[in-house]
């Protein structure tokens with residue numbers, strides 16, 4: 001299997017399967033800086049990224065927006081002074097799809113390239 005950051009998102013329909021508990025346990029090991037949280041009964045992946053000012057946080061936010069558009073999968077983004085909180089989940093299935101883990105790995109890659 002290719003590393004998550006080299007995989008691409010597949011179209012996610014409302015009837016697509018959520019990741020199973022077993023898959024979640026395996027996939028989360030590949031993105032150790034992310035935590036699984038539950039908001040309004042929806043499982044999500046979240047990570048905070050720290051920056052030295054607002055401008056740098058905004059640069060990252062815009063890079064992430066480009067990545068999201070290129071993959072057709074979009075995160076929740078909270079941009080603050082020195083911090084960006086990124087949250088991935090699949091709206092269409094109200095939970096976590098493999099796409100979310102791929103996107104979390106690609107988000108990590110953006111930072112590693114910076």
Ligand SMILES: C[C@H](O)[C@H](O)[C@H]1CNC2=NC(N)=NC(=O)C2=N1
Nearest residue numbers: 072073074075089090091092093
């Ligand atoms: C039509 C379009 O591809 C869909 O609405 C996509 C867009 N981006 C998306 N992003 C996320 N995170 N979840 C979705 O279900 C989703 N759906």
